Amino acid sequence: MSLILWSHPYAAYGQKASVALYELGLPFELKLVDAGDAAGMAAFRAVSPFGKMPVLIDGDRTIVESSIVVEHLDRLAGRGRLIPHDPDAALEARLIDRIVDTYAGGPMNRIIPRKFRPAGNEDPYGDAQDANILAVAWDWLEDRLGDGRTWGAGETFTLADCCAAPILTYARRLIPFGDRPRLKAWHGRLMARPSFRRALEDAAPFGDLMPAPPPVD
Ligand SMILES: N[C@@H](CCC(=O)N[C@@H](CS)C(=O)NCC(=O)O)C(=O)O
Missing domain, CATH: 1.20.1050.10 (Glutathione S-transferase Yfyf (Class Pi); Chain A, domain 2)
Incomplete structure (x- = not known):
């Protein structure tokens, strides 16, 4: 199942998610949050209740809040790397x-x-x-x-x-x-x-x- 990340590469909290994706070697498709793209922003707001990035789409799941995104990614990658087992x-x-x-x-x-x-x-x-x-x-x-x-x-x-x-x-x-x-x-x-x-x-x-x-x- 491919992962989609709604984010902007300059955004600190977006980078928090992309660092986790790169650490874990999980491929993803970036959906750029672009304030100048009205249709794109409407689609983004539909998945982001507070209008904040990052948002991760994993199949039929929408995951908001960067820390929860990282927790979810660690689980996808088999657990224990970004959230230690201990x-x-x-x-x-x-x-x-x-x-x-x-x-x-x-x-x-x-x-x-x-x-x-x-x-x-x-x-x-x-x-x-x-x-x-x-x-x-x-x-x-x-x-x-x-x-x-x-x-x-x-x-x-x-x-x-x-x-x-x-x-x-x-x-x-x-x-x-x-x-x-x-x-x-x-x-x-x-x-x-x-x-x-x-x-x-x-x-x-x-x-x-x-x-x-x-x-x-
Ligand atoms: N608590 C949120 C904070 C996310 C956040 O503040 N994202 C900023 C980008 S770094 C954002 O979406 N700003 C757009 C806005 O506030 O309109 C999280 O951890 O995901």
Whole structure:
């Protein structure tokens, strides 16, 4: 049964799904979420209750929410790779996924749209609050990586890394990693991972759409 992924190659949460697909070697067909294509957008909205990507179509199943998409893909690929078999390791992978999604992806997805608001609608207080949440997330991750783990949740590449690769890459352009060497080193490993490199290559033709300066660290 062929898999269909509704996504945009530049979208962080879409990349989370495509990294998982590439990791697991699962072929898929991309359906581009293109705001300029009215018919395409109507078809996308029909499968995406909140208008969010990614959406995975697997036969007669429609799967929304990137973490659930990754869980589903891991199951399709025989289980135990992106969600470890060991229950404690699985909990750690899900924990890092939740922390990165909620406290790095969350503020990122609030700060970026505010940058496109019409003049006079700025929200410096909200921006500062969200910048602070991101900084706390960086501190928390730096501390969590203190046990010397190679990847986000241990010694194997998991859901945690599928989530972190794109979100860290974009969010550090809003709040740099600063003096957090373990976070920087983990991100360096994510950048070198072939599955994420492939996702970045998919995004490259769309240029740099991020309304923030290039990374400084
Ligand atoms: N909780 C969702 C978040 C997905 C999300 O925020 N996707 C963004 C792209 S990175 C999106 O669809 N944005 C389009 C919009 O909000 O209109 C998930 O994990 O799948």
